[in-house]
Amino acid sequence: MRSSHTDPLAWGRYLAVAGAYAACYELTRNISFSHWMLPAGLRLACLLLVPRRYWAALAVGETLPIAEMAALHASSFGVLWACMAALPPILVCMPAMAWLRSRYAVVRPDGEVNMGYILTATLICAVITTAANALVLSTVNMADGSPTPAITLPLMLAWVLGCYLGALTLTPLILAVRERIALLPRRTVTWSAIRHSPLLRDAVLFAVPCLALLLLVANGAGEDDGLLTWVRVGMAVPVIALTLRHGWHGAAVGGMLASVAQASTSFHLQDPAMIRSQAVLAFVATTALIFGVRVAHRVAAARLAAHPGVPAPAPAPAPSPRR
Numbered sequence: 001m002r003s004s005h006t007d008p009l010a011w012g013r014y015l016a017v018a019g020a021y022a023a024c025y026e027l028t029r030n031i032s033f034s035h036w037m038l039p040a041g042l043r044l045a046c047l048l049l050v051p052r053r054y055w056a057a058l059a060v061g062e063t064l065p066i067a068e069m070a071a072l073h074a075s076s077f078g079v080l081w082a083c084m085a086a087l088p089p090i091l092v093c094m095p096a097m098a099w100l101r102s103r104y105a106v107v108r109p110d111g112e113v114n115m116g117y118i119l120t121a122t123l124i125c126a127v128i129t130t131a132a133n134a135l136v137l138s139t140v141n142m143a144d145g146s147p148t149p150a151i152t153l154p155l156m157l158a159w160v161l162g163c164y165l166g167a168l169t170l171t172p173l174i175l176a177v178r179e180r181i182a183l184l185p186r187r188t189v190t191w192s193a194i195r196h197s198p199l200l201r202d203a204v205l206f207a208v209p210c211l212a213l214l215l216l217v218a219n220g221a222g223e224d225d226g227l228l229t230w231v232r233v234g235m236a237v238p239v240i241a242l243t244l245r246h247g248w249h250g251a252a253v254g255g256m257l258a259s260v261a262q263a264s265t266s267f268h269l270q271d272p273a274m275i276r277s278q279a280v281l282a283f284v285a286t287t288a289l290i291f292g293v294r295v296a297h298r299v300a301a302a303r304l305a306a307h308p309g310v311p312a313p314a315p316a317p318a319p320s321p322r323r
Contacts, residue, residue: 014057021046021061028170029065035162035275036263037129041170043090044125047097048106048118048171049178055094062088078141085136092132093125100124106175113175115248115293119286122171126163130156158275165282169259172252172289180249199246203253207238211261218265225273228265232277235262236284243288247296251288259285 021042028038046058067086074082104117134156140148181187194200214231221228235258242250262281266274 014054014060017050017054017057018061018064021058022064025062026065032166033162033263033266034269035158035165035278036169036259036266037159037162037166038170040126040129040163040166041168041174043093044122044167045171045174047090047093047125048101048121048175052098052101059088059091059094062090076143078139078143081136081139081141084139087132089129089132092128096124096128097121112297113179113248113293115289118171118175119289122164122167126160126167129163130159133159155270158270161275161278161282165259165278165285168282168285168289169256172248173256176249176252199242199249199253202242202245202250203257207242207254207257210238211235211257215261215264229273229277232262232265232274233280236281239281239284239288243292243295246292247294247299248289248292249296251285251292255281255285255288 024042025039028042032038043062047055050058063086066088070082070085073085077085100117100121104114106114106118108114134151137149137151142148181189184190184193214235218228218231221231239251239254239258242254244250246253258281262277268274
């Protein structure tokens, strides 16, 4: 914040970051539910990539939509709950992420993505957010005198899964897109680069049709819970296929598509069958991301061996250490 006294545009940058984050947060929150929380992915991606000097702006941006929601429901759940609910979850995640960022980087010095760090941060933030949500829920005071919602272990596990899978849906995809843009000439996305992308081609011609077919089967399953469960689990197949073809970038794209498709089959909140299927997808996506780093390394080595005269692409730059 020291630079804000000398740079007349500093406060404008902070306001722009806060406004952009608030808009994205509101968008992801409106298409989420208790066990599929996309804001967790947006939050984690920003904490991984945004310089720490803008973290205060991120906190302000997250507070705006949350405080509005808390104020609207204060009469139903109590003033204490509204005050607690208005505190953004990103605040409680910041200390852990600051500690992790001081010791690790998204990209290793050799140019390889540090997937262990990313997945560890994903799980830590999911647990911290769940604990904060449980604390807020404990302050509920129902205006109509009805019993307050119980904080149970299944509920907390569903929250952890929701934050974890929501983060896996967005964060790896954002990191993959960032890395691919960094490897483009002049870091400029062109129509030619999009049209000739093998990953995009496989996603559009294979993953999307497969998931669309499974969605049609799911819509026609009716009350057949067994068939619906198998369809949901089958949505993990494109994740594996794209990983084997394109490494962790394929896992990121396939995981996002499969997660969205699976969430589209949710007809009831806290559906145990849905939560079990999401747990399977989270396990597959996690394994695919870890294994995909090795696949990407082998694919790059094979291309270098096939074209020895062509220099290997430069590794994507690590986030700036400046705060």
